[in-house]
Amino acid sequence: MMLHVDARGDTCPIPVVKAKQAIAQLQGGGQVEVLVSEEIAVQNLIKLAQQKGYGVTSQKQDAHSFAVCITVGEGQETDEQKEAPACIPDRRQGGTVVVIDSQEMGRGKEELGRTLMKGFLYALTQQDQLPQTMLFYNGGAHLTCEGSPALEDLRTLEAEGVTILTCGTCLNFYGIADTLAVGGVTNMYEIAEKMLTAGHIVKP
Amino acid sequence: MEQPILFCTGGGCTAKLGAGILSRILERLPKGPRDPRLLVGYDSKDDGAVYQLTEDIAIVQTVDFFPPMVDDPYTFGKIAATNALSDIYAMGGTVCTALNLVCFPQDGDLNVLGEVLRGGAEQVTAAGGSLVGGHSIADHEVKYGLSVTGIVHPQKIYPNNAGQVGDHLILTKALGTGLVCSAARVGETTQEALQQAVDSMTTLNKGAAEVLRGYTVHACTDVTGFGLLGHLHEMMDGNRSCELWAERIPALPDALRCAGEFLYTAAAQRNRNHLTPFVTFEAGIPFEMEELLFDPQTSGGLLVAVPPEEGEPLVAALRALGLPTAHIGEIVPKMNQEITVKER
Numbered sequence: 089m090m091l092h093v094d095a096r097g098d099t100c101p102i103p104v105v106k107a108k109q110a111i112a113q114l115q116g117g118g119q120v121e122v123l124v125s126e127e128i129a130v131q132n133l134i135k136l137a138q139q140k141g142y143g144v145t146s147q148k149q150d151a152h153s154f155a156v157c158i159t160v161g162e163g164q165e166t167d168e169q170k171e172a173p174a175c176i177p178d179r180r181q182g183g184t185v186v187v188i189d190s191q192e193m194g195r196g197k198e199e200l201g202r203t204l205m206k207g208f209l210y211a212l213t214q215q216d217q218l219p220q221t222m223l224f225y226n227g228g229a230h231l232t233c234e235g236s237p238a239l240e241d242l243r244t245l246e247a248e249g250v251t252i253l254t255c256g257t258c259l260n261f262y263g264i265a266d267t268l269a270v271g272g273v274t275n276m277y278e279i280a281e282k283m284l285t286a287g288h289i290v291k292p
Numbered sequence: 293m294e295q296p297i298l299f300c301t302g303g304g305c306t307a308k309l310g311a312g313i314l315s316r317i318l319e320r321l322p323k324g325p326r327d328p329r330l331l332v333g334y335d336s337k338d339d340g341a342v343y344q345l346t347e348d349i350a351i352v353q354t355v356d357f358f359p360p361m362v363d364d365p366y367t368f369g370k371i372a373a374t375n376a377l378s379d380i381y382a383m384g385g386t387v388c389t390a391l392n393l394v395c396f397p398q399d400g401d402l403n404v405l406g407e408v409l410r411g412g413a414e415q416v417t418a419a420g421g422s423l424v425g426g427h428s429i430a431d432h433e434v435k436y437g438l439s440v441t442g443i444v445h446p447q448k449i450y451p452n453n454a455g456q457v458g459d460h461l462i463l464t465k466a467l468g469t470g471l472v473c474s475a476a477r478v479g480e481t482t483q484e485a486l487q488q489a490v491d492s493m494t495t496l497n498k499g500a501a502e503v504l505r506g507y508t509v510h511a512c513t514d515v516t517g518f519g520l521l522g523h524l525h526e527m528m529d530g531n532r533s534c535e536l537w538a539e540r541i542p543a544l545p546d547a548l549r550c551a552g553e554f555l556y557t558a559a560a561q562r563n564r565n566h567l568t569p570f571v572t573f574e575a576g577i578p579f580e581m582e583e584l585l586f587d588p589q590t591s592g593g594l595l596v597a598v599p600p601e602e603g604e605p606l607v608a609a610l611r612a613l614g615l616p617t618a619h620i621g622e623i624v625p626k627m628n629q630e631i632t633v634k635e636r
Binding site: 099100101102104105108126128129131132135136139247248249 | 474475477478479480553554555556557558561562565579
């Protein structure tokens with residue numbers, strides 16, 4: 089399993105936080121490639137990998153883009169179980185999953201639908217209780233990619249600990265896999281599992 | 293505030309430029325003829341500049357400002373002022389006047405700015421100084437700090453690099469403000485831990501400085517963006533070495549756990565890059581402790597070198613103020629390794 093994380097433009101410790109979230113999503117080993125925009129962030133990711141005993145390589149792509157590839161072996165601890173027990177204020181509501189399957193909210197004029205969706209995602213950041221996970225598929229996949237009007241809000245949610253996952257098949261279908269800008273990539277197995285085990289499913 | 297996350301983008305002394313690049317630039321600045329009344333200036337890495345006015349009065353000048361490291365604007369103002377005032381205390385001076393430095397968005401909420409300035413003004417007053425003016429600039433990112441002027445007796449300036457072999461190294465505040473604030477920014481520490489860090493960052497070094505006047509201070513500096521090891525490196529100044537005892541280092545609650553969760557800052561890594569040639573960690577020093585020692589401090593405590601016979605009473609006197617002061621190491625004759633961190 090290979091996950092991609094774009095942390096370009098993020099200041100430390102956010103690249104490390106994103107990398108840890110992606111590593112926690114790996115099921116039984118795999119690779120996480122993290123894109124960052126400064127050398128210092130590369131070094132901080134390497135420190136994380138070395139302390140955890142993961143494999144790590146890095147490559148400079150251009151002056152403001154570096155790729156760090158972290159390899160987690162089978163059976164290595166990925167922090168999934170012991171994730172942040174001490175973290176408060178944890179606003180994530182037990183088991184709520186938000187499903188976004190379109191760039192629009194509701195049916196009607198496309199322009200209105202997009203405005204409503206942007207407003208909904210912003211409003212989520214302001215809630216006392218946050219979802220555990222947000223799933224983006226089909227047209228919704230565009231919202232986690234570059235150019236999305238909701239990136240800032242989704243990054244805020246991610247920083248608060250909300251797991252943001254976008255359907256990999258959808259990203260590939262629309263040819264936007266390289267532009268994923270927030271959260272990790274997932275597959276239909278995980279989407280089905282998250283929905284079946286959810287406490288509530290919220291679909292705007 | 294509507295968008296606290298935008299207000300707090302990882303500020304405080306974590307926003308400082310790295311020591312390495314800075315010193316290369318400063319070395320190349322053109323220097324005019326030396327004014328004999330300038331007692332401490334650019335050629336020193338000291339906390340403030342000192343200029344002698346009369347036989348027994350010199351002025352101390354310093355400036356410090358940075359972006360917010362906490363969401364609450366009032367608290368940010370208080371922290372920024374506490375940090376700016378600290379340099380005067382680190383030089384052995386008393387605070388006289390202060391000028392505000394403000395960067396604020398043109399269309400920003402002026403109530404927010406009012407709160408920042410209120411926090412700053414309160415601390416200047418608490419320091420016994422007068423706020424006498426300021427300067428503001430429209431900028432997309434909030435920044436605040438002060439230029440502070442104080443006075444000191446020319447014979448009673450605390451240098452930051454004149455510690456002697458055998459001196460006890462004493463630190464007045466706990467370390468970890470960078471780690472805890474950085475963790476708070478991503479929601480990975482507790483409200484209590486953040487509050488303890490805020491309490492520490494808003495504690496003026498005034499009380500500690502007043503206690504120090506009764507002791508023989510060989511060297512004194514405040515611990516800020518370069519971390520404990522960075523400021524210790526400046527104190528050693530290439531002429532002496534020291535050892536630190538990890539088990540004595542005071543840490544803010546949750547700071548070591550945050551280090552273990554890799555919630556360190558970019559500035560901490562810059563400090564590590566700059567200082568690695570000067571520091572040896574003995575076997576058994578945990579990674580978390582290394583990070584704590586490199587952690588950039590915002591409004592940190594005073595790091596003081598005093599003769600060994602005065603160490604214990606000084607620690608007791610500072611602790612009586614409620615400070616988590618500790619005797620963290622001592623100066624030793626110059627060795628190959630400048631700073632050695634031992635377990636005990």
